[in-house]
Amino acid sequence: MLRFLLTLGVVAGTIAANASAQAVEQIRQRPAFELALGGFITDNDATIRFDSAALGRGTQLDFAEDLGFDPSKTVTRVDAIARLGTSGRHRLDGSYFRLSRASTTTLEETIQFGDQVFTYSADVDSQFRLAITKLNYTYVFSRGPSHEIGASVGVFVADVDLGLTAATLNLSEREAVTLPLPTFGLRGQAEISDRLTLKASTDLFFIETDDSDGSLVDLRLSAEYALTDNVALGTGYYFVTTDLEYTGSRDTLSLGYDYSGLVVFLNFRM
Template identity: 30%
Template sequence: MNHFAKTLCTLAAATGLAASASTWAEEPSVQLKLGAFAQTTDATVSSAREGQAGTDLNLQTLGHDDSQTNFWFSGKWQFAERWQLWGNISQFDSEGTVDADFHVEFGDLDLPTDIDSLDGNVQLDSKFNADLYIINLGYQLYQSDSIKLDAGLGVHVVKFGMEIDATLIANERTESLGSESSDVTAPLPNIVLFGQWHLTERIEVSSTLGWLSLNYDDYDGELTAIELEIDYALTDSFGLGAGYRYIDYGVTKNGDYLTSSFDSLFEGPTVYAVMRF
C-alpha cells in the first residue's frame, strides 16, 4: 500500500503541472524503448507433491543477490486514432549457493528435518529465472492539449522456473542428495490504465497501472503493476528517459501431482532510450 500511495501522490503532482503545459505534441505512430532495470527482487518459491506441505524458499535464503540490473525492450503502435498496441519483454536470471542448515521439501527433493545430524555439510545450488512478456490493447478515453488517458486490456505471460541441487560435502568427498526443478508458465489477463502528461515541448510524464486477481483452470494468479516514466526529447525522433517500476506477481499452478507457487516482487529505477517515428 505504501507504494500505491507514493505513486498516486506523484501522479497527482504531475497532473497539476500538466494543466499549464504547452500544446500536446503530435502522437507518433511507433515508439520503441530499450532500457536497463536496476531491480530489487524478492521471490519465494514452493513446490509440493500431493499430500506434502512443501517448503517456502526465499531467494535470499538460498544465497541469491537481491539486486541485479537487466535489460528490457518495449514497443507501442498507434494503429488508429483511438487505439494503441503496447508490448514489453524482460528477463531475470539468478543463481545462488548456500550451506543448508534447514529442512527442505521441494518436489521430490526432501532434506531431513534433522539435517544437523548428517556427517558433513549440505550445499544447495539453485537457479531462478523469470521471463515476462506483456501485451496490452488500449483505447483512448480522453485527450486535451496536454493530457491523454487510455484504458485497456492486456496479458502478462509469465514463465517462472527454479532448479535446486543438493550435495553432501564431507571429508573432501561429495555425494548428491538429489535435484529437483519446478516451473510455471501462465497467461495472466489484466486491466490496464495509461496516462500521459505533456509538460513542455520536450518533457513528457507517463504512467501505467495494471491489476488482476483471477482463478481459472489450474491457475491462481494475482498481479499489481505500477510504472512511472519521464521522457526528455533530444530531437523529434530520439530521447532519453528514466522511471520507476513496481511489479508484484503471485502465480500458483495446481497440477495432478504437483503444486508449484511463485511469488515475485520486482521493483526499482529504470533508464532507457526512446525512438519515435
C-alpha cells in the first residue's frame, strides 16, 4: 500500500509538473509584440466653453448644433501591445488616433469664445483637432493557458485645438491645450479557441486640483480571429467620456467630449 501511494504521488506530481510546464509554455507563446491598424467609425458628442479673464464666462457651445460639425467620422486608429521579459507578467499598452474636422455655419445666436464675441447671423469657420495618445504599464496578476488579467497605470494625453474665424467681422480666436491625465484600470484577454481571442480594457481618471478638474472613463471590448500565425482580423467597440476643466494663466477651458464607435482592424503579431 505504501509503495502504491508513493507511486501514485510520483505520477500525480509528474502530471502536475507537465501541466504547469505546458501552461507556462502556452503563456510564452503569446506574441511579444502586437500592432493593430484599423478604421475607427466615431460618433461624437462634444461641448466646449472658453472663458476670458477680460470678458468672463464664455458661451457653452455644442459642436454639432452651434458650430455645424458632423458628429460622425471615420479615422485611423493604432493600438500596440509589447510584452516585456519572459515571466509573462509585464506589458506595455499604447494607442493613438487623431480626429480633425472643419465646418462653416451661420450663427443662430451671439456667442463669446475667449476674448472675442461673434454676433448673431455671422458666418463662422471652425476648425477642431483632437489627438488622443495613451500609454499604460500593466502588471498581469492572473494568467493561465487561455487568459491573462492585469492592473494598469498610465497616462491619457488629450491634445485639443479649436479655432473660430469670422472673416466678415475680422475676428479670430483659437485655443490649443495639451492635457496629460493619469489613469488606472484593468486589462484582460481570453483565448476562446486557437484562433479566437477576446480582449477588454478600462481606464479611469478623476482629479480635482487648483487648475484642473475632471473625469475620464475609457472602455474597450474587441474580438480577434487569427487568419495566420502572425495576422488576425478584429473588430471592437470603444467608448470614452470626458469632462474636463483646465484653468491657465489668463483663461479657462471647459471640455465635455464623448466618442464611441466600432473599429475594424488587422492585428500583426510578432
